[in-house]
Amino acid sequence: MSPLFILKDFIFSAVSAGAFAILFNIPRKEIVHTSVSGAVGWLIYIAFFKILQMETIGVFVGAVSVAFISRVLSYKRLIPSTIYLTPALIPLVPGTEMYYIADGLLRNDMYYTFLHTVRAIKFAGAIALAILILYSVPDRYFNMFRKKNP
Amino acid sequence: MSEDKDEILDFALQMGCMMLESGAETQRIQWTMEMILSNYCSAAQSYVIPTGVFAGIYNTNATASATRFRRITDRRVDLERIMMLNDIARRFKRHELNISQSMERLEKVKQMTEFNPWIRLLCYGLISLAFTILFGGAAYDGFASFIVGILLGIAMLFLGKFRISSLITNIIGGIVITFFALLLLHFGIGLSYIKIITGSLMPLVPGFAITSAARDMAFGDIVSGTAKAAEAVFISVGITFGVLIVLHLRSVIM
Numbered sequence: 001m002s003p004l005f006i007l008k009d010f011i012f013s014a015v016s017a018g019a020f021a022i023l024f025n026i027p028r029k030e031i032v033h034t035s036v037s038g039a040v041g042w043l044i045y046i047a048f049f050k051i052l053q054m055e056t057i058g059v060f061v062g063a064v065s066v067a068f069i070s071r072v073l074s075y076k077r078l079i080p081s082t083i084y085l086t087p088a089l090i091p092l093v094p095g096t097e098m099y100y101i102a103d104g105l106l107r108n109d110m111y112y113t114f115l116h117t118v119r120a121i122k123f124a125g126a127i128a129l130a131i132l133i134l135y136s137v138p139d140r141y142f143n144m145f146r147k148k149n150p
Numbered sequence: 151m152s153e154d155k156d157e158i159l160d161f162a163l164q165m166g167c168m169m170l171e172s173g174a175e176t177q178r179i180q181w182t183m184e185m186i187l188s189n190y191c192s193a194a195q196s197y198v199i200p201t202g203v204f205a206g207i208y209n210t211n212a213t214a215s216a217t218r219f220r221r222i223t224d225r226r227v228d229l230e231r232i233m234m235l236n237d238i239a240r241r242f243k244r245h246e247l248n249i250s251q252s253m254e255r256l257e258k259v260k261q262m263t264e265f266n267p268w269i270r271l272l273c274y275g276l277i278s279l280a281f282t283i284l285f286g287g288a289a290y291d292g293f294a295s296f297i298v299g300i301l302l303g304i305a306m307l308f309l310g311k312f313r314i315s316s317l318i319t320n321i322i323g324g325i326v327i328t329f330f331a332l333l334l335l336h337f338g339i340g341l342s343y344i345k346i347i348t349g350s351l352m353p354l355v356p357g358f359a360i361t362s363a364a365r366d367m368a369f370g371d372i373v374s375g376t377a378k379a380a381e382a383v384f385i386s387v388g389i390t391f392g393v394l395i396v397l398h399l400r401s402v403i404m
Contacts, residue, residue, distance in 0.1 A: 009284065016280035016352070019273035023353070024173075024227040025264050042284070080236050082175060083229045086361060091284070095355035096348060098382055102390035120360075124379075128364035135369075 001050055006043065013042035013091050021087035030083060033073055038088035041066035045092055056122045062092050063130035071134060075145040094123040155190065155216060157249050159205055162186045163220045164256055166196065166203035169235050173227035175362055176371040179203065182239045189243065200377045227358055234259045267307055274303030274353050282349025287342070291349070294340030298330045298350040317388045323354045324392020332400060347393060354389050356382035
């Protein structure tokens with residue numbers, strides 16, 4: 001985890017989240033916010049993975065932080081939180097695992113398929129749990145972030 | 151009164167359809183439709199599945215009760231639209247807009263434009279580049295994926311003009327990626343074709359389908375959740391099928 005490594009990962013995860021945001025036709029003013037929150041989520045995940053070797057916990061904590069940032073931003077800027085959440089979660093989502101699952105299925109390698117299916121279900125479950133927890137927090141705890149005089 | 155009922159059901163269904171076509175999550179659509187209908191009567195319900203919306207108004211008086219549904223055909227992700235529709239629904243709820251004004255605004259939202267195609271192409275390239283580097287590829291691999299990503303973007307924007315099954319689109323996407331990755335490697339650009347292919351697949355891979363499946367499941371909309379999870383498997387099988395066709399042909403020829 002050298003500083004250069006952190007900088008490189010920060011830049012490229014921000015670029016990937018921002019580019020997905022543009023493909024999802026995000027309002028122009030929100031591109032930077034969603035890129036940064038995607039990069040924060042990815043950095044937390046990679047820190048857990050590289051330092052502590054805990055992948056699923058990393059995805060969970062990363063998704064919790066992304067969901068928290070999205071909810072705070074949605075109160076601050078009076079915009080639905082989906083706008084920030086959807087592109088910022090993309091780097092964490094097990095998209096490549098789905099490719100490996102289909103790859104194993106079509107090559108008839110069942111051990112490989114099973115391994116990646118379990119990983120994909122664990123990661124998707126971690127993300128679902130993170131969203132559920134953050135969205136169960138009542139509104140009143142987020143009201144302090146609300147924009148004054150809307 | 152009865153005309154009023156038809157109008158408000160039509161407005162709620164239109165709103166639900168447009169939100170579903172822009173990729174909003176199931177819970178938000180159901181909540182928005184019920185919010186609109188609650189301006190007419192308190193016992194209103196809506197039910198949303200990934201391919202259609204249902205809305206119902208229930209009264210003790212049978213002539214004032216009704217249930218309607220509408221099916222959608224075209225689905226993509228458009229976050230700006232979700233934001234505008236959410237705004238219209240909130241204003242309608244606060245009686246700042248009446249039905250005809252809201253319908254006019256819906257028409258305006260329909261005419262909203264997307265980002266310019268050149269920017270979208272660049273985004274396909276940048277996504278491929280960024281994920282190749284994040285998955286541990288070298289800078290030279292990143293450069294090759296950028297080119298492959300732009301070629302994939304051209305193919306996707308071209309295919310987007312026709313109404314074809316997403317399975318065909320994904321198979322063609324997989325073929326394009328693998329073919330050009332191998333071609334670039336043949337001319338000495340890039341180091342490892344596996345890393346280039348994995349990175350360049352990221353614009354196609356069902357990341358959005360998995361996120362929305364996870365969210366719908368978490369909020370208890372299990373019908374949409376399982377349907378979207380199955381969609382994610384379907385998409386990835388399509389992509390991988392395209393990749394493996396080209397890799398197999400290569401091993402047969404070479």
